[in-house]
Amino acid sequence: DIQMTQSPSSLSASVGDRVTITCRARQGISNYLAWYQQKPGKIPKLLIYGASTLQSGVPSRFSGSGSGTDFTLTISSLQPEDVATYYCQKYNSAPLTFGPGTKVDIK
Amino acid sequence: EVQLLESGGGLVQPGGSLRLSCAASGFPFINFAMSWVRQAPAKGLEWVSTVSGSDGSTYYADSVKGRFTISRDNSKNTLFLQMNNLRAEDTAVYYCAKSRSAIATAATNYWGQGTLVTVSS
Numbered sequence: 001d002i003q004m005t006q007s008p009s010s011l012s013a014s015v016g017d018r019v020t021i022t023c024r025a026r027q028g029i030s031n032y033l034a035w036y037q038q039k040p041g042k043i044p045k046l047l048i049y050g051a052s053t054l055q056s057g058v059p060s061r062f063s064g065s066g067s068g069t070d071f072t073l074t075i076s077s078l079q080p081e082d083v084a085t086y087y088c089q090k091y092n093s094a095p096l097t098f099g100p101g102t103k104v105d106i107k
Numbered sequence: 108e109v110q111l112l113e114s115g116g117g118l119v120q121p122g123g124s125l126r127l128s129c130a131a132s133g134f135p136f137i138n139f140a141m142s143w144v145r146q147a148p149a150k151g152l153e154w155v156s157t158v159s160g161s162d163g164s165t166y167y168a169d170s171v172k173g174r175f176t177i178s179r180d181n182s183k184n185t186l187f188l189q190m191n192n193l194r195a196e197d198t199a200v201y202y203c204a205k206s207r208s209a210i211a212t213a214a215t216n217y218w219g220q221g222t223l224v225t226v227s228s
Contacts, residue, residue, distance in 0.1 A: 094211060
């Protein structure tokens with residue numbers, strides 16, 4: 001099974017900062033990679049699929065890139081409402097493994 | 108509006124069984140793969156199982172294979188998860204989730220509110 005890793009595990013940044021989260025697959029998964037946001041006490045929300053396609057209704061400050069084994073989620077200008085844990089997920093084949101998550105808060 | 112409403116969670120002893128249900132509405136149920144994803148207290152998301160909408164193929168995490176069975180009733184727009192031989196480590200909120208596609212290899216674009224399963228003596 002392909003394991004997913006994320007870095008960092010947590011980060012603290014100021015409002016307006018550019019934030020980058022990395023997700024890595026141990027084997028190539030093409031662009032079968034999604035990013036989810038889970039705010040404290042809330043259900044997960046799809047942000048990006050196909051590694052770089054923004055889900056409808058998601059603010060344009062979120063973007064994704066990558067292919068193969070290395071992927072990034074970027075928040076171009078961090079907002080207070082972006083405080084959340086972010087998960088990547090591979091879906092090229094079962095198991096549809098999630099990464100361990102990256103917790104983002106405001107400095 | 109897509110709605111996913113889980114039910115069936117509760118307290119069960121180790122070795123016991125539970126059947127979770129998820130009533131879906133607001134979309135053509137048969138056309139989409141459906142999944143169960145769980146989250147243990149203060150832990151991350153864990154994919155549990157997916158059933159495709161196209162041919163009903165099923166897929167399981169190794170941690171539940173042989174103990175859990177996913178199924179769907181397309182006539183009633185309902186997803187199920189039969190959980191047998193439950194263990195303490197199965198304690199989690201179980202989310203019903205809708206895929207973006209009929210095939211299992213797709214991202215999840217809607218989630219239910221979750222139902223809590225607690226396995227304890």
